[in-house]
Amino acid sequence: MPFLLRVELPDVPGSLGRIASAxxxxxxxxxxxxxxxxxxxxxxxxxxxxxxxxxxxxxxIVSACNALDGVQVLWISRYPAGGNIVLDLEAVEELTEHPAEALNRLIDLLPVVFRTDWAARVRRTDDGTEVVRRTPAAPEEFDWVELDRAERLVGDDMYDVAGAPLGDGEMVFVGRRGGPEILDSEIARLGHLAGLAVTIAR
Known part of the structure; x- marks a missing residue:
């Protein structure tokens, strides 16, 4: 059965080898x-x-990792069978192959790239917001949040949420349920990918 493990470890040579052995x-x-x-x-x-x-x-597995000096398991969960870790570069390659659909394909890719539960592309309208594209688990309605860069947002009891601007009155949102917390580095990556998708789409 596949699992995804998020682990904190000393950033020194040999740490990954110790974890792999454990x-x-x-x-x-x-x-x-x-x-x-x-x-x-x-x-x-x-x-x-x-x-x-x-x-x-x-x-x-968690106990074996936690027993190592300086190592702490932050989160573990089941992962979809046949799932894979999609690196940012692979996502960019996918967007580049279909520039006209880059913004919508970004939404489809984000849950895999960031291991979130959902992603959505939202547009501001005179009456509020319109969901342009969303993955199946995403909310059907969103309140507008004005952002000039990627940021962690106030979620609810269920989801950790982050958003990034797409320009022209559009935003992208991602949500992760039950952990782990969306890290600052992930927020930076979200902003970078959103920016690249906009550039590719143009």
Missing amino acids: IGAAGGDIEAIEIVEHRSDGSAVDDVLLDTAPGALPDG
């Missing part, structure tokens, strides 16, 4: 790793896509 000993098989954030305190946050052997429990 995951393997606990019955996990790493499929992919993505660096999410480098922190000023000398730590890093990585997302690890892994599969588990029959009978292996995610609790055992």
Whole structure:
């Protein structure tokens, strides 16, 4: 069964090797790793896509990682079968192949790129807002938020939300349910991808 593990670890050579060994000993098989954030305190946050052997429990993998010096599991959850970590560059390549549809394709890609539950493209109107495109789990209505850069927004009890401007009275929103918290580095990446999508679409 596939899982996505978000882990904080010392940003030094050998840290990933120690985690990989611990995951393997606990019955996990790493499929992919993505660096999410480098922190000023000398730590890093990585997302690890892994599969588990029959009978292996995610609790055992979490315990094995947490037992390592300087390592802390921030979050673990099931991941869609056949899922994969899509890097930002791969998303940009996808947008570049279809420039006329870049903004809508951005919405389709964001939940995979950022492991969020939904994404939506929203346009400001005289009467409020209009949802131009959304993924299935996204809300059907949005209040307008005026942003000049990507930011973390006030969500609700269920979702951590971030948004970024697309220009011409449009915004993109993403929401993640149940954790992990949307990090500053992810917000910066969201703004960068949104900006690239607008440039490609033009």
